[in-house]
Amino acid sequence: MISWQKIIDDVVAAFEAGRAAVWGTNRIIRTTTHVKLPLSELLHWQLSIPAVFSSDPATDRVTLGLGAAQVLHGTGPDAMGDIQAAIRALPDPDIDVTWFGGFAFDPTEPVAGALDGWPHALWFVPTVTLMREAGTDCVTITVVVPAELDAAAVCNTLTDVEAELQRSFGGGEARSSASHVRPEVGMVHDEQSWRQLVETAVGELQHGDLHKVVLARQTPAEVQVSLAEALERLLDAYGSSHVFAMQWAQRWLVAASPEQLVRVTDGTMAVDCLAGTTDRSKDMAIDAALANELFSSEKNRMEHAAVVRVVMERLKLVALDIDVPDVPVIKKLANVQHLYTPIRGRLRPGMHLFDAAGLLHPTPAVGGVPLAGALQFIRNHEGWPRGYYAGAIGFVDTAGSGLLSVALRSAAIAYPHATLYAGCGIVAASDPNEEWRETEMKLKPMRLALG
Numbered sequence: 001m002i003s004w005q006k007i008i009d010d011v012v013a014a015f016e017a018g019r020a021a022v023w024g025t026n027r028i029i030r031t032t033t034h035v036k037l038p039l040s041e042l043l044h045w046q047l048s049i050p051a052v053f054s055s056d057p058a059t060d061r062v063t064l065g066l067g068a069a070q071v072l073h074g075t076g077p078d079a080m081g082d083i084q085a086a087i088r089a090l091p092d093p094d095i096d097v098t099w100f101g102g103f104a105f106d107p108t109e110p111v112a113g114a115l116d117g118w119p120h121a122l123w124f125v126p127t128v129t130l131m132r133e134a135g136t137d138c139v140t141i142t143v144v145v146p147a148e149l150d151a152a153a154v155c156n157t158l159t160d161v162e163a164e165l166q167r168s169f170g171g172g173e174a175r176s177s178a179s180h181v182r183p184e185v186g187m188v189h190d191e192q193s194w195r196q197l198v199e200t201a202v203g204e205l206q207h208g209d210l211h212k213v214v215l216a217r218q219t220p221a222e223v224q225v226s227l228a229e230a231l232e233r234l235l236d237a238y239g240s241s242h243v244f245a246m247q248w249a250q251r252w253l254v255a256a257s258p259e260q261l262v263r264v265t266d267g268t269m270a271v272d273c274l275a276g277t278t279d280r281s282k283d284m285a286i287d288a289a290l291a292n293e294l295f296s297s298e299k300n301r302m303e304h305a306a307v308v309r310v311v312m313e314r315l316k317l318v319a320l321d322i323d324v325p326d327v328p329v330i331k332k333l334a335n336v337q338h339l340y341t342p343i344r345g346r347l348r349p350g351m352h353l354f355d356a357a358g359l360l361h362p363t364p365a366v367g368g369v370p371l372a373g374a375l376q377f378i379r380n381h382e383g384w385p386r387g388y389y390a391g392a393i394g395f396v397d398t399a400g401s402g403l404l405s406v407a408l409r410s411a412a413i414a415y416p417h418a419t420l421y422a423g424c425g426i427v428a429a430s431d432p433n434e435e436w437r438e439t440e441m442k443l444k445p446m447r448l449a450l451g
């Protein structure tokens with residue numbers, strides 16, 4: 001177990017040495033320490049303080065947040081804009097701090113089901129953030145506390161966080177009486193009802209105005225492992241994805257997202273277009289043949305081109321110097337391979353990560369074309385509330401750099417009950433049996449992590 005006492009001692013020493021900055025009515029204390037064990041060790045399913053874990057594949061930085069020093073909730077269609085306005089209204093700190101959170105898929109629908117109780121947008125600055133630099137045991141600790149606290153009170157705040165970690169740990173990962181009853185999540189499609197859903201969509205796609213719609217299904221599972229184990233399994237097998245977990249109101253959202261909705265790093269933007277999927281094979285020749293088949297499949301190229309076209313149209317409003325390759329490449333994950341087009345650009349001056357996210361979301365990789373018709377089809381036919389599935393999750397610092405990933409390959413957990421999600425793009429040429437198989441492949445990361 002990681003020594004929390006050492007963390008407390010280092011933070012209090014930093015505070016006493018004046019390594020702190022004022023942020024409105026808060027004080028930010030920053031120092032570094034050395035932690036050998038994985039940060040995920042501190043997390044437990046039954047934690048009752050807000051918590052977040054994020055492993056960014058681009059920087060290899062692993063971040064863990066515990067407690068909430070600042071919280072913002074947003075509800076309804078303007079949820080994203082409201083959060084952005086609230087962040088902008090806060091004073092600029094002398095030291096950057098990082099917000100963590102996410103946005104639901106559809107802010108006009110309630111976030112019912114497995115994440116019942118979550119608002120449409122939820123962002124917080126943890127009381128304690130631990131960030132491990134890539135490949136080292138060097139951890140940056142950031143603590144945000146009310147500015148009036150003295151050293152003893154800072155120590156007490158951290159001791160309270162430790163007590164909560166111990167209490168939840170003591171409560172055990174065993175299924176205690178405190179475990180949730182399985183949440184009501186709405187329609188769980190079996191193979192037959194899924195095929196019917198896809199057939200209904202194909203009918204509309206062949207005869208109506210719809211060109212593409214992304215349909216998804218959910219499936220129940222029971223969590224068999226500790227949260228630390230689940231996260232380490234995801235990092236091992238899906239380390240090139242954004243492994244993310246967030247706990248609020250005793251519910252966890254866990255994801256290994258292969259798709260960045262948008263990343264901003266010092267004003268430079270990166271957007272992923274990911275659509276078009278096939279299987280993996282352990283046999284290298286078969287694996288390469290599958291990739292070739294995917295690359296030459298008219299159906300998959302159409303599905304993919306719809307995403308690139310729409311993303312480009314929307315991106316022009318927030319980005320300059322946009323660079324987009326003419327043809328997609330293959331992105332290989334442990335469970336599937338995708339058609340992938342990375343788009344790069346520069347965020348227009350005065351624009352924020354959330355402006356870009358607000359314009360891009362939902363891309364045709366999770367919604368459809370035309371968007372309004374696709375969303376209506378999803379609302380009318382899918383039969384369950386998506387909540388945060390296919391929404392956006394991530395982090396943004398007070399200087400404006402950050403990442404929002406599409407919440408795919410994800411699960412919502414009311415411990416020990418999990419709800420796993422997977423979807424796929426449907427076009428007029430889609431085969432309902434193939435689309436079922438595709439959702440099964442996409443469920444693999446979370447089945448591996450939790451089973």
Ligand SMILES: C=C(O[C@H]1C=CC=C(C(=O)O)[C@@H]1O)C(=O)O
Nearest residue numbers: 274275276277365422423424425
């Ligand atoms: C909707 C999902 O995947 C999207 C992202 C990549 C490939 C997709 C596809 O080939 O259908 C989907 O558009 C999901 O994983 O739940």
